[in-house]
Amino acid sequence: MAFFERVPRATDAADAATTAATSLLPDPEGPGRVLAAVDRIEGARWADPLIKPLRGVVRRLPPPTRDVLHGRWLGHPVHPALVQVPLGTWTSAALLDLIPGKGRGAGALIAVGLVSAAPAAVAGLADWADLRKPQARVGLVHAAANSAAIACYAASLVARLRGRRLRGRALGFAGLTSATVGGALGGHLAYRQAAGANHAEQVAAVVEPGWHLLGSLSEFPVGTPVVRVVSGVPVMVLREPDDVVRVIADRCSHMAGPLSEGEIADGCVTCPWHGSVFRLSDGWNIRGPATAPQPVFETRVTTGRVMARLPGETKEL
Ligand code: FES
Known part of the structure; x- marks a missing residue:
């Protein structure tokens, strides 16, 4: 060994072990x-x-x-x-x-x-x-x-x-x-990868409390879903024949599929991605694979203007 060659120290092994471990982090x-x-x-x-x-x-x-x-x-x-x-x-x-x-x-x-x-x-x-x-x-x-x-x-x-x-x-x-x-x-x-997570859970935390203007009633043809955005959250608006307006979060709780592109029948919407069925009146998932219901909004029509709000007065963060 040359006189000035570096002699391995015990701490070299520890340094190597630390480097190997941190490379996994x-x-x-x-x-x-x-x-x-x-x-x-x-x-x-x-x-x-x-x-x-x-x-x-x-x-x-x-x-x-x-x-x-x-x-x-x-x-x-x-x-x-x-x-x-x-x-x-x-x-x-x-x-x-x-x-x-x-x-x-x-x-x-x-x-x-x-x-x-x-x-x-x-x-x-x-x-x-x-x-x-x-x-x-x-x-x-x-x-x-x-x-x-x-x-x-x-x-x-x-x-x-x-x-x-x-x-x-x-x-x-x-x-x-x-x-x-x-x-x-x-x-x-x-x-x-959020597999199995509720993809609509954040809606209540994001939407501002209070009534939100969605547009005039004439902008919503009967039976045809229309997408609006409330506090950055896409919602599906559906005007029913008796002028009752349903508003439901558009991104499916299962994997965020667009409900507005799904089939509407019997007061329910079927997600186009995997077939979860949600009741429009209360968002209940009457068929999976969604395991969580869909957020629905309260609605009112005042002087021809459609408004929606989430139930509850405050955001809980
Ligand atoms: S994304 Fe809607 S059922 Fe899967």
């Missing part, structure tokens, strides 16, 4: 490696030939069955609630696997997780079938990671039943790793 100058990798999945068109036929199968389920799976009865998607059981039991099994003599309990937890994974997967599949393509691509990888977790846990259970505990534990930890990746992708879908 968001970079203020742009996406970190993890986010960049997930962004690449969003644009993975190679997955599209798989997505189309699988979607077709799910969409052939009867609408009432799909509504149950979407969680319309619950008011939000049911899939995130159902995944708590397999994730909880599998995490608990991993902890038990670290404690000597607790292998039997871990096997029972894994079995419960496997049984509970089935309804969670079916509900997730129903939601996935109505996602936009970038979301559906991430959802496909999310499902693949979770399927790998299920396969690992099934093999782990078989190994445990055959008395091969070490193999059973190794497969259990592999399953937990896959489930964690799947869960992280599910979080990306829900929080970054």
Whole structure:
């Protein structure tokens, strides 16, 4: 070694570890490696030939069955609630696997997780079938990671039943790793790509309180939806034959589809994107996949001028 050659220090290893860890974190100058990798999945068109036929199968389920799976009865998607059981039991099994003599309990937890994974997967599949393509691509990888977790846990259970505990534990930890990746992708879908979120939730926070002028009654032909903008929020205005005027937020609570381009029938509007049906009088989602109702406005016609306001006197921020 040359006399002046730098001698590696213990802190070099720490610096390298810190650099590696921070490279995974968001970079203020742009996406970190993890986010960049997930962004690449969003644009993975190679997955599209798989997505189309699988979607077709799910969409052939009867609408009432799909509504149950979407969680319309619950008011939000049911899939995130159902995944708590397999994730909880599998995490608990991993902890038990670290404690000597607790292998039997871990096997029972894994079995419960496997049984509970089935309804969670079916509900997730129903939601996935109505996602936009970038979301559906991430959802496909999310499902693949979770399927790998299920396969690992099934093999782990078989190994445990055959008395091969070490193999059973190794497969259990592999399953937990896959489930964690799947869960992280599910979080990306829900929080970054807003899959399953209520896309009309912000309306009450954005629209200024009080009456808003929409135009004169003659600007609204009977039975034909017209779009107006209230405090920056597009609304669909529909004049009914008896001159009752309905005003409903135009962007669908499911995925922001334009309701004004949908079909009007029987006092309801059907979203043109995925077929959610909303009652015009109160915004209730009488058919999914929307799990949240649509904001509706109170209306009045004064001296031929149409006015609308959201119920409630103040904005709650
Ligand atoms: S955007 Fe999906 S049903 Fe309206």
